[in-house]
């Protein structure tokens with residue numbers, strides 16, 4: 204379903220889950236579902252990045268493959284959808300542009316950007332961070348290895364823009380999945396079977412350093 208063109212959908216509480224999703228995995232899916240239930244949100248839109256400005260490595264899957272894997276992974280959850288907004292955009296994918304487009308398409312909606320703690324702590328280094336924080340509330344999900352207390356400092360500095368959730372820790376990263384695939388190790392149960400099958404069929408992450 205297209206998140207951008209339905210008048211009825213111009214309102215509500217919308218979660219935006221951005222990421223490279225190279226590949227999408229259970230850490231992402233768990234984070235999105237936890238945030239949806241906790242905030243609560245009417246729906247969560249997954250936004251696979253087109254050309255991420257800060258990430259470059261040889262084995263990166265193309266934007267279409269990452270979009271396809273995201274679509275497959277969210278199937279079956281009626282609250283989840285996927286957007287092509289960054290897949291179709293030329294040039295670098297900036298979160299501020301994506302949020303501005305959502306805001307323009309859904310002026311009455313409250314936007315919640317769902318991020319892991321690692322990404323949340325990095326937001327001050329993103330393009331136009333203050334504009335980002337004026338467009339949304341950042342919902343922060345715990346991530347192994349990152350200390351949540353730092354969010355309080357960000358809130359003190361940036362005016363209570365972050366809501367930290369007490370989530371279980373899911374110690375899965377896409378980097379780990381790519382490295383395992385590269386060395387021929389099993390990735391089953393780190394990401395849905397449909398994504399494992401897609402990676403195998405398309406021979407993603409094989410033969411190139413992650």
Ligand code: ATP
Nearest residue numbers: 221222223224230234318319322373375376377378
């Ligand atoms: P990579 O290892 O390539 O950086 P990743 O697993 O970190 O991949 P991203 O696409 O970079 O995945 O992350 C997208 C968003 O999902 C970020 O906000 C990130 O913090 C969050 N996220 C990723 N994995 C987890 C996890 N296991 N638990 C909670 N949040 C996560």
Ligand code: MG
Nearest residue numbers: 321322376377
């Ligand atoms: Mg990451």
